[in-house]
Every structure is written in structure tokens, then in C-alpha cells.
Amino acid sequence: MSLYISAQKAAKFSLLIASLYFTSTQVSAQKVKSATSFLESQPYHQLPLNAIKPKGWLRDQLEIMRDGTTGHLDEVYAKVKNDNGWLGGKGDGWEETPYWLDGAVPLAYLLDDKVVKDKVLQYINWTIDRQRPSGYFGPITKEERENKTVITPGNCSAGEDWWPKMVMLKVIRQYYLASNDPRVIPFMNRFFKYQLQSLKTCPINKWSEWAESRGADNIMIAQWLYSINHDKSLIELANLIESQSYQWSEWFGGRTWAINAATQQNDEHWMRRHAVNVAMGLKSPSMNYQRTKNPKYLNQLKTGFNDLMTLHGLPMGVFSGDEDIHGNAPTQGVELCAITEAMFSLEEIIGITGDIQYMDALERMTFNALPTQTTDDYNAKQYFQVANQVQISRGVFDFSLPFEREMNNVLGMKSGYTCCLANMHQGWTKFASHLWYGTSANGLAALEYSPNEITSKVGKTNTEISIKEITNFPFDDKINFEFTTKEDVSFPLQLRIPTWCKEAVLTLNGKELKREKGGQVITLNRIWKNDDKLTLEFPMEMTTSNWGKNSRTIERGPLVYALKLEEKWEKGNEKNEGDYFSVYPKSDWNYGLLESIVKDPKSNLTVVVKPISEKFVWNLAHAPIEITASGKKIPNWKVVDGLARQPVTDRTGIYRGEVDEKTEKITLVPYGFTKVRIVAFPVVK
Template identity: 70%
Template structure:
């Protein structure tokens, strides 16, 4: 099955063909049976990809920070943990943490961290009940000595945290081939199939119903290993009891309703993290059924989601609900990492470049800005135009009484993100490469790394070293090492933002290709062969909520560089935190002439190299863009945010602006903590 090659710009959406009030199911017919579709791309085993350069340093920071030490610094996970037989945390936070700590342990080949995570994995695998049920000991088991069986399944506990632990075990198996894992999963899924009619998915919490696609995902992965038909029967049953994300994404009522309503009715359908997890639902259903209407539903839903709720850094508002596209709305960190995982899975099933582009955009822009340099603190909600970070209520759909949802801290806001943030970089690093159906390799996301795997009909082992400072530079070099020549298909993504890529092999130009496709190079690769990919990056501007404009170059969005003043505080319930304030003016508008001819006015300069000790902060920002701008005196804070100035239908602010121009400096969004990224336009 060949990848779908599309050149449609990611966020260009024409909202046509919508009938207001329509509630018809987007998939009115029963899905096809026994039509399982093999994925276009298969993730490589965990450990086959070795991060290098700045990406390796990012993972090392995580190892030295909370990813490597959450069980030591966070009491909820630290004390008497339910996932090691205790009475402590037995719900989502320990599996959330392991979902990032396990891939980190094997990406870094860190024996200390491997030993640490194995304590939880071994207890889980070794304490499966005879019925197939697994997880922390239940109240009935502890206090009354009961055994959980299909007959008394109501003595069990929530399905949801088990879905996360199954994701953990899947990754662990690809790294180790531990023979305990597949029988463990099979026994559990047989138990689940037997009892779901009595103890349905939503019996304990609506979280399980809203996130059932994660359960289906793992069952269908196991099917690719064992070909047990009961797993597909289970997948159908789970899908029938879970939130109908495929239907909602394809039916535009849902996303429009989410934009219009912010009350308590059906709020779980608008919850940003649920939406992020639900994005994979159409791809998962398509894989099981082969029904291409699921892919249409995903295309419609994702495009509509970004049109009505999208923000310049590539993610949708989720504070906690979907909340429109105003650049003063927030986004929860969990929504980013879960969206990334959904896209990584969707890419594998569909081979659709739209989701590769979307993954790249949110990874290099939205993800890095929401954690501290040492990876010991996080921000529950980030704001696109974030001119200060402080305690407050803000215009979020979930205002906390303690006003801690915008500051940086270990325990500020809900601690789900403290546990869950670790899967973002680790899973991105493990999905830089995919295997193709014909035993080839596909480079679908770019960062410095080295991959070793067997390729071609002969199964020849090859190592490819990817040398690059991407996303900051436009060159990606691939150096091949093989004991014998290897003939295989090498696929490379050409991002949609790239007008024309240049591919050279051993110094000679091979071909030029337009952006928005995955290209295939079929040749015999020899030891020390070198392929170079040049992706010229031009500066452009894009249109966002309330007629704002963002400056882009390649995969990066650029924001106003503001000197940061950090202030440490303490809150009794949520501990230490940081507020951050700008030390220079932020209220600037871009000139209309710049929007009309960005390459003329926007000057790009590399101000420092990208080294192996790179950190996503102002001190390390390697690229700066200078732009002419004018100050808007009337653009001031209101209720602790900077509401977007009113424009006319042509997108021009008509209020008073400074007469003189000022040269402002922009840096990569991911390097900022306070900033303007969605600029008003002035004459």
C-alpha cells in the first residue's frame, strides 16, 4: 500500500457542505468485517533509533530531571505505589510516567533507569490474576481476599489506567522481546472480551469511555503479532462502548458545538486531552475495517479542529476544553503530548503527510516551551500570546480556585501533566524512522540520530547516521554504514512548507522534488554512501485567530524576543512555582508591507551554532529574525492577558499606532516563555 501523497496546505480549510443541525452518523453502514489493513509504516523496535546531538541532550536533561526521578520527588508516585502492590497511586499517574520513562530508558540504554522502570513492569506481569485481570490490588482483594473473575468483574477497578499500562508494555516488548508480554496481553484481552457486556467501558469512569481508542490500539497491535481473531471482536466491542470520535470528527456539528458551548453539558467531548487521544480513533477504526470513510472523517475533523480552535504553534486550544482560536486561550501540556502520540500512530496506519507535517509543527513549537530547562517544572496551560506568566484565573474554561494553572512548577495545576509530559520527546525520538511494508526505511521526521536495522529482501543490517541541526538549518545528511551493499527502498518526507527540495547522493545531484510528498529512492546502498537533503527555508507569514499574523520559517514559528524576569513563589498546596515577566515592550504590530512581501522585510540571521548542549531557551536560540514594526500604545493588559486588537475585515488595526518604526527581534517560539507570536497588522 503506497503512502497518500497530498499537497494541500495543512490548515487551509473551506467550510462547505455543512448542514446546520445535522446529526446523521457519518458512517451509517456497519463497518466491514475481517478487512484488517496492514499499516503503511511500522514503528521500529524501541532502541533501534539512537538520538544524537541536541535531541540526545534533551533526553539526557529529562533523565536527570523528573522523567528519571519522578518516583523520588513526587510523593503520589513515591509512596506505597499501587503498581508495585501497595495502597498508593493505582490510577493513571504511574502508568503515565512509565509511558515516557520506559522509552527513555531504552533510547539512552540507561541501565539504572531500566532497572527502575522494571520494578513496575515486573510486578504487573508477575501479578496477573488467573482470570486475566491485572493492575493494582483492589479494595476487595486487599480487605476480603476475593479473586477477580469474569463472574464478579464489578469487583475490579477502572479500565482506563490499564489502557496506559498496556501502551507501556507494548513499548517494553519492542525493546526486549520479553516472552511474558504477549501471553499476558492475550489473557487480559480474552478476559476483557468476556466481561465487557456486564462491566462496560464506562462502568467506573467516563475517562475510559472517552479514551477507548487507546485500548483498541493495543488490541489491534497484538493482533498483528498473534492473528487471534478474538482481538478484532474485542476491538469492535470496545469501539461500540467508547466515545464516537470518528463520527464526531466527520460530522461538523461536534467541532462547531465545541466552539459555541462552554457549559457543563457533554464537556468530556470537548476536553482537550480526550480530543487529542480521540484523534487516532478514525485511523484505528480504518485499520480494523478498511473503510476509507474513516480517513475522510479524520481529514474533515482535524482540519475543522485546527480551523476553529487552532493556534500558531500547531496545537489547538485546550484549557481544559476546546476554546476557540483566540491567541489568549491556553493549551494543556497533556493535550500536546497525546496529540503527538495520536499523530505518530495515524502516520503509521495512513502514511498521510498531512499528519507528519502536523506532528513536526507541534513538536518543535508547542512542546518545548511548556517545561523548564531542567525538566523539573511544567506549565499546565501555555498561552500563544503569553506576555506574562503569573497566578490568576484567566479566560480559561477551567479556572482553578488556587490560580496556579499558568505558572511553572512541579505540582502547579493538575499533576496529570507532571506524570504525562515525559512521552512527548521520547516517542517523537522513537518515531523519527518507520519501516515500510517492503522492508525499506522511511525518514518521516528529522532530528540528529542514528538508526540500525535490517533492510531489503536479504535482511542486510545497515546503520544510517542522520547529521543535522534541523529544525534550525535546512540540510539533513544521511551517512550509510553496511558490511555488504544493501538494496532497499529509502523513503523521505518532503515537508509541505518546502517549495522544492534538492537531493544529492555522494555529492552529485540526484533529483529535485516539490514539497508535500513522500519520495522513494530505490537503489543499492554501499558503505560510506552519503545522501544529502536540502529543504530551503523561506520566511512567510500565516493568518490566525482574530486576523493575527505569525512569522514562519521552515518548521518553526517565530515569536517576539522578550527578556525574561523570573520570580520564585510558593503556594501551600501546590508547592514552589515561577512567575515570569517581560522586561521590554511587547505591544507591537507587524507592518502591512511585511505581510505582503515577507522575504523583503524579514531578515534571517544565525546568531549562534546549535551545539550538543543546546537547550530550548533564549540563551541558546540559534536563529533570529528582525522585522520592522510599530508600537500600539492602546494594546495593554486586560485581566492579565493581552486581548487581540480589533481589526477591519482586511486585517488592519485602525487605532492609534506609533509614527516611527522599530526593529523587533523574533526567535523560535519554542525558545520563549513570554512572547507575542500572533501579531496585529498595522499600516
Template identity: 70%
Template sequence: MKFKLAFSLISLGLLSFKPIQGEDPPKKKADNYVKPKYIPVPLGAIKPQGWLKDQLEIMLKGTTGHLDEVYSKLKDDNGWLGGKGDSWEETPYWLDGAVPLAYQLGDAALQQKVLKYINWVLDHQRPSGYFGAITKAEREGKEITLQHPENGDDWWPKMVMLKVLQQYHAATADKRVITFMEKYFNYQKEALKTVKIGNWTEWATSRGHDNVLMAQWLYGINGDKSLLELADLIQKQSFQWSNWLGNRDWVINAATYQNDDQWMSRHGVNVAMALKTPAIDYQRSGNPRYLKDLKVGFKDLMTLHGLPMGIFSADEDLHGNLPTQGTELCATVEAMYSLEKIIEITGDETYMDALERMAFNALPPQTTDDYNNKQYFQMANQVQISRGVFDFSLPFDREMNNVLGMRSGYTCCLANMHQGWTKYTQSLWYKTDGNGLAALVYAPNVLKTMVNGQEVTIKEETSYPFEDEINFVFSSKKAVIFPFHLRIPAWCNEAKIMVNGKEIKSAKGGTIAALNQKWNNGDKVTLKLPMTIATSNWGHNSRTIERGPLVYALKLEEKWEKGNNKVEGDYFSVYPKSDWNYGLLESIIADPAKNLSVSFKPMPQNFVWNLNSAPIEIKAKGKKIPNWKVVDGVARQPVSDRSGVYKGEVNNEVETLTLVPFGFTKVRIVAFPVVK
């Protein structure tokens, strides 16, 4: 992402938009405010276990726990500690993942580290209510007041820091955060009359919804109606994403044009962040039109730009659905956060399925095992990781967008990647409106929280998504009655739910199953989610093999090579040691269950997302396509006809292919041509 570029609203075409009917709700807005469907539990109430704990502990040892020590931009004279160094988005980005990690793992050292930044921000709020790094005007002796808000600096980095403070409050209930935000939002409401949301950069115009989200969060705590007035004001000054997402032309144009015209409105990370805007607007207004905008926009986005691993192309622009387009790591973690907020507000299980698909497939392969290096753009069909231009809309002259490095490509992703796993962990449990508990996405963990005035602990015992059974074991001093919600994924035809070994309910996929009863100490709920093998259709009539929430890619042994760029530092390239140019037999598509076999290995004690840890393999039959070759570093997809079969030259020999879950691969084929 390019920093501090200014774009006018006219150049973005905002003035030509037609506002949707009812877009500006009446001034008395509190009556229209919609309470969230699901309420987050306090940060730290969910403790990761099993493979998820292994992943978070790797992050703690790696850059999530130590980015300020190994990355000079954050390390040197940091502006968020009063210095002249980074005062932009990267320090808040890092804290946005480091803060939840510190409290999920209960790590005192990381808590003290992040608190240093939080305390500086809280302690250095200006009398006017403004906050942030010391500005150039302030160093010249000027003050940031309501009379002179122009002495401040860009609204955008503050939006990220507000998310950091909100999470810190969720962990500690520190009352300073509420007072701080009230004072800042009072300042902002007046200052925006003079220095609008896009006064300094268009990033703030594109991302104003993150500011709106925090204002509405505070309204949910203190009920101050002026916060909804502020939210309306920010929304009016920001890019009209709800209208944009509901208007089908935008996603079609994004698939067609890759020029400078309105590029910020198809910038992949902007779109990922903006997905939650209709839900935020719905929460404030109660207007159901926004939910329709969300549904239309998300479906169109994934239809025209979706990739098999559950994310859309974003290299940096939206770039169609061919499996050789790239996706920026920032786009994945921001899309996950958007889905998490959508789930919270709407309770729509569609977005729960989408969140799991992104988390288990798109997120893991884009970092190294030690969480110290990242890949700016990853491809679905990625037969080599190397320097090159490839087919990206932002290739870079240094050709470093595809390699695995700490500083390769833009370093926004180095700072921002930490929110992916930590916020997914925080989304494992919610409170329900009826004072119950809801498990909406799954992974091993332990929840400890208060229900009806009593402490309840639930241990979620599972290796999901690598197995289809999840056990919830209840602990409490006394019996307690409350509703317990369980999501049944859409890919599951029929789930079985047992209590203490006795089947009490079956439930169809794409629903929320509710158990409302008295829970005793030692009770165990077992959720069985049978995973069937299926195939799905992607760009150029390619096919992907799926089982449950996981998609499967060709297993290729890897050859790693270390390099160095004088500007972007050390990096890794990865190449396959074996052939990759295979098509799947047509019989597999006709009957996947009959023609594919699944095998399992024990979960490793120290789990890492790499080939050695993959606990599942699928055997498939295929034939080699000799003319499918790497050109300019890209394995461009062979075209199939309407029947879905590749008509070019195919070898006669049938070979056995081994597939593993996409998340364990670095080089792979996941979208296969189909051959006879």
C-alpha cells in the same frame, strides 16, 4: 483532569448519534484489516544525537528519570508495586515516557527502575487474566473472576499500562508481554459483557480507542481474530469519536458553548487522544469513510481552535482560536502520539507536517530547562506567566494553571509530559512495506537496524529544524538494496536530493520521495529543504511569521520570580523586561522575504530550549500599539478589519523587532496585529 467522575452515556448525548454507514463491519473482520503503511523499528534502534540527545539527557537527569523519587504520589506505597498509593493513571503516564527514554539512551539504571514496575504488573496478573493494582474488593478477600469482574477497577489506567508494556516489548521482545496481553484480552472480552467500558468512570468511555489500539497491535503479531472482535466490542461501548469527528457540528458547538453539557466530548485531552480513532477504525475495518472523518475532523479542529504553534486550544475545553486561550500540556503530548499512530497506519504526510509543528513549537516552552517544572496551560500570546484566572474555561480557585511548577494545576501533566520527546524520537524512522526504511520526521540521530538480513547503520547528521540540510550516512559490511523514503514537507516548494554529492532528484513539497537502489558502505544522501519566510493568519486577523517548521515570536528578556503555594508547592512566574505591544508593518505581510532578515548563530554545545540557545533570529519592523495593554493578566488581541490592518492608535516611530523560534520563549507575542 478530574479523577473518577462518572457520566452516563445519555448525558453525553451518545444515544442521539447516527452511526455512519458501514460503521459496524461484518463479523469476519480479518479480511478487512489494513496493515500499517509504516512499521516502527525496535525501541532502542534509534539513538538520539545532537540537540535531541541533549534534550533527552536533561529529561534523564530531571523528572523523567526521577519522578518516583521526587513526587510523593508515586513515591509513597505505589499501587503499581502492590501498595495502597497511586493506582490510577499517573504511574503508567510516567512509565509511558520513562520506558522509551531508558532504552533510547541505553541507561541501565532507568531500565532497572522501570522494570521493577513492569515485572510487578506481569508477575501479578490474576488467574482470570485481570491485572492492575490490588483493588478494594481484593483487600476485603474477594477475587476478580469472570463471574465477578465487578471486583476489579477502572479500565482506563490499564489502557495506559498496556502502552507501557507494548513499548517494553518493542525494546526487549520479552515473550511474557504477549502471553500476558493474550490472557488479559481474553478476560476483557468476556468481562465487558458484564462491566462495560464505562462501568467505573467516563474516562474509559472517552478513551477506549487506546484499548482498541493495543488489541489491534497484538492482532498484528499473533493473527488471533478474536482480538478484532474485542476491538469491535470496545469501540461500540466507547464514545463514537469517528462519527463525532466527521460531524462538523461538534467543533462548531465547542467553539460556541463552554458549559457542562457534553463537556467530555470537547475536553481538550480527550480530543487529542481521540484524533487517532478514525485511523484505528480504518485499520480494523478497511472502510475509507474513516479517513474522511479524520481529515474533516482535524481540519475543522485546527481551523476553529488552532493556535500558531501547531496545537489547538484546550484549557481544559476546546476554546476557539484566539491566541490568549490556553493549551494543556497533556493535550500537546497526546495529540503528538495520535499523529504518530495516524502516520504509522495511513502514511499521510499531512500529519507528519503537523507532528513536527507541534513538537518544535508547542512542546518545548511548557517545561523548565531542567525538566522539573511544567506549565499546565500555556498561551500563544503570553506576556506574563503568573497566578490568575485569565480567559481559561477551567480557571481553578487557586489560580495556579499558568505558572511553572512541579505540582501546579493538575499533576496529570507532570506524569504525562515525558512521552512527548521520547515518542517523537521513536517516530524518526520506520520500516516500509517493501522492507525498506523511511525517514518521515527529522532530527539528529543514529539508526541501527536489520534490512534484508543485514545490519545497516544510518547516521542522520543535521541541526534540523534549525538548518535546512539533512545528511544520511550509510554504514554496512556489504552492499544492500532497499527503498529509502524521505518526506518532503508541504512548506518546502522544492527539495533537492543528492547521493554522494550528485543531485539525482528534486521533489515537490507534501510528497514522499523514494530512492530504490543499492546502498554501499559510506554512501551519503543529502536532503536539502529550502526554508522560505512566510506569514500565516490566526485569530482576530493576526499574523505569525514562519520559516520551515518553526514559528517565530517576539524575543523578550525574562524576569523570573519564585513563589510558593501551600497546596501546590513551589512555582515560578515570568514577566517581560521590555515592551511587547507591537504590530508588524503591513509591508512585511505583503512581501515577507523582502522585508524580513534572518541571521544564524552556532548551535550551542549543550542545547537547552531557552533564549540563550536560540540559533536563529529574524529582524522585523513594527510599531507600538499604546492601547494594547495587559488586563487581568491577558493581552487580549486587538481586532483588525477585513483588510487585516489594526485601525486604532499606533505610534509613528518604526522600531526593529527581534524574533526567535517560539520554542525558546516563555513570554512572547507570536500572533501580531498588522499596522500601517
């Protein structure tokens, strides 16, 4: 569960518990001990939001977001801008404003940007300061406005949907992780007492099935608060919400859910197949495990996640979802909201389970699926991206939600549903804030890798240490850690060795320290000194992997590679959704990979790595890696209804139709740098 503690705050509240600070002055010593053990039983916890400072290419990405819609959505998007309900107005009072804040708050504190901080604080301050005496919070309801009704548990129906409050609770928790604002804990205490009383007559699904499907987000915050004050009523509340919500744990473990989702695309139980609900629901078994410590929930999570990725997984590391989860054919799409919510679920799951499978999954999803779905300036997005995407255009495609306006695939600010315009901001920001975790032994764990600097207090002596993580990962295979500390300090440092790495090499101060096999988290428990330099080297081998329709994808380390195609951008306008862009390839795309590449990738692929540009952007011009491969054109592989439907292969994986005799050299770049591409190739002789 995400929780951090600060030594200075601990002194203020006279309680220092295993590097966790409890900010309530009413917590008894006995309760503190219980609360500590509640968190100590899980491997990792989140560090203070401002402990990690992104550097290099990652900071460039966050600055692009700050200068684009993340920093300015309230200025450019009328639904959030005009008379906002979360500021006391009559405008948006549902999910989109909290969605935006859920990414804008961590962005503000990761960049230490006063302008963005002041902007998001308006909404946070209004929400906290305008909490009703009963504990209810949120925009002024119709009953309050028109009838001067006072909302209490006895007339909870005068309130409104539980769902947007779940998102705002996530926002306020992040704000607390950055500020330790003493208003937050009492605010949450009051609300959860109100909710526990109210749910008996106003159940979680009273206003919408969205709240029923996403109850795990509510449980997550209640259990986080329990970790602070150990109020047993919060466990009662978590149990009640779980009983009223979708039973994701049982479904994931039962397997019939995954089978039915793969075979049914009608309107019966479609909310169970809704990709964003599924992405959020992934965390549900881990929340149940955190509360009960029953290992069945970990088994249910693993079964469900493996079934999901087997039946619906796409090469870029995410499951299909347009909006239903929709199989593993390379022509299926995925909603941007599903990516960002799945990433956040994985970040929570990692802390609770410590399972490297989910660490690897988060890495693959982040570096491949996430970057491709937004424009360079972070002002436009695709509602759905497609794996083998040979054109971005208006159309129905193979999506389960086509929209009459046919705008789900184009790049626009408001294209498709605007939930993704509001919710896309949490992807990069929350990834950056989860590069490192704290451990119960007052150590640090580097479980995801990108350039950053962390400052934290570690070891039994609670000594402050700063570690610069200097790297161009995932484009480079070396990660350098430089330590700065005023005094020697003993603490355990944990490092993930990715499963894709056969053997990592660790070097300390210029001398080889050890070699470790991939697929594990290792611990270096030693006395660390000022100016220590630790280097991790992850040799990246070129491999191929098998995907839907017996297609093949080329991989190197954490990145998957797609055919590099010159792009032709066209601007358009739709009266309801405004300006948008279509993108078409200017070069041929209908290539099959030679069978020799599948049999021996190392001998038949050539890789060239170029320096990372200073102002980094995820586009073709900045792609730092290229792979040269050999292919042959498949003349009958053509665009039909905007799609490149996969040629049929036999069970040996070879396409047996007409193939050009000429072998050509083709260039591939990391998937995240492309807009139009082939990533899942047929194989030819």
C-alpha cells in the same frame, strides 16, 4: 499500527514474515499469512524501540529529562513515591504512575540507561508477574485486599477502572518493542480474553467516563496483538470497545461536534470537549480504518482534524484546550497533556494512513508547542501555556478551567492538575522513537527529522545497515545521511518532503540526484553502498500566516517566530502546590507588524543563524536563529487580567486604532525558546 520485527528473533521462532516477527510459537502458517497481510495493508510500522539512537540536540534534551523529573519522578513526587499501587502498595493505582512510565520506558531504552531501565522494570515486572489467573491485572483492589475476593469475569465488578490499564498496556507494549520479553504476549492474551468476557457486565464506562472517552487506546493494543497472533476474538473485542466508547469517528465526520465545541462552554457533554480526550480521540478513526479498511474513517479523520485546527488552531501547531477546546483567539491556552497525547495520536495515525498532512502537523507541534511549556531542567511545567503570553503568573486568564488557586499558568512541579507532571514525559521520547518507520517492503522511511543514528535490517537479504542522520534540523536546512553496511544492499528509502518546502534538493555522494516538490513522500529504490552520503536540502523561506482575530505569524520552515522579550523570573510558593515561578517581560511587547512584511516577507525580514551550542537547551540563551522585523507600538494594547487581548482589525487585516509614528526594529526567535512572547501580531500601516 506500531509493530516491529527482528530477524534474530524470527530465527528463534522459525517465522520470518515481511520483516515482522511473530513471537508466539502457537501461530499457524495460515494465521501468520493473515496477520502479515493485516499489517502489509498499511504503509508503515514502528521499528524496534532501541533501533534509533538520538544524537546532538535531541539527545541533550533526553538527557535533561533523565536528570530531571522523567528519571526521578518516583523519588520527588509523593503520589508515585509512597506505597505505590503498581508495586503492590495502597498508593497510586490509577493513571499517574502508568503515565510516567509511558515516557520513562522509551527514555530508558533510547538512552540505553541501566539505572532508568532497572527503575521502570520494577513496575513492569510486578504488573506482569502479579497477573491474576483470570487474566485481570493491576493494583490490588479494595475487594481483593479486604475480602480476599478472586477477580473473574463473573465478578468483574470486584476489579477497578479500565482506563489506567489502557495506559499500562501502552507501557508494556513499548517494553516489548525494546526487549521481546516472552512474557508479554501471553500476558496480553490472558487479559484481553478476560476483558472480552467482562465487558458484557462491566462495560467500558462502568467506573469512569475517562475510559469511555479513551477507548481507542485500548483498541490500539488489542489490534496490535491481533497483528501478532491473528486471534479473531481480538477483533470482536475491538468492535465491542468501540461500540461502548465515545463515537469520535462519527463526531469528527459529522461536523456538528466541532461547531458545538466552538460555541458551548457549559458543563453539558464537557468530556467531549476535553482537550486531552480529543487528542486521544484523534486516533480513533484510524484504529477503525485499520480494523475495517473502510475509507469513510479516513475521511472522518481528515474532516475532524481540519475542523479542529480551523476553529481552535493556534500558531504553534496545536489546538486550544484549557481544559475545553476553546477557539482560536491568541489568548487561549493549551494543556501540556493535550500536546503530548496529540503528538502520540499523530504518530499512530502516520503509520496507518501514510498521510503527509499528519507528518507535517506532528513536526509543527513538536518543534513549537512542546518545548516552551517546561523549564530548562525539566522539573517544572505549565499546566496551560498561552500563544500570546505576555506574563506567566497566577490568575484566571481566559481559561475555561480557572481553578480557585489560580495556578494553571505558572511554572511549577505540581501546578494545575498533576496529570501533566506525570504525562509530559512521552512527548520527546515518543517523537524520537518515531523519527523512522519500517515499510512492508522491508525498507525504511524517514518521516520526521532530527539528529540520530538508526540500525536496522533491510531488503530481501535482511542486511544490517546503519544510517547516521547528521543535522541541526529544524534550525538548519540540510540533513546528511551517512550509510554504513558490510555489503551492498537494495532497499527502498522513503523521505518526507515537507509541504512548507517549495523544492528540495537531493545530493548523493556530492552529485545532485534530483529535485522534488514539497508535500510528498518520495522513494529512492536503489542499491545502497558502504560510505554512501545522501544530503537533503530544504530551503526555508520566510512567510506569514493568518490566525485568530486576523493576526499574523512569521514562519520560516517548520518554525514559527515570536517576539524576543527579556525575562524576569520570580519564585513563589503555594501551600497545596509548592514552589513555582512567574515570568514577566522586561521589555515592551505591544508591537504591530508593518503591512510591508505581510506583503513581502522575504524583502522585509532578515534572518541570522548561529551555531548550535554543545549542551543544548530550549531557552533564549540558546536560540540559534533570530529574525529582524519592523514594527510600531500600539499604545492602547495593554495587559488586562494578565492577558494581551488581541486588538481588533478590519477585514483587510489592518489595525485602525492609534499607532505610534515611529518604526522600530524588533527581534524574533523561534517560539519554542520563549516563555513570554507575542507570536500572533496585529498588522499596522
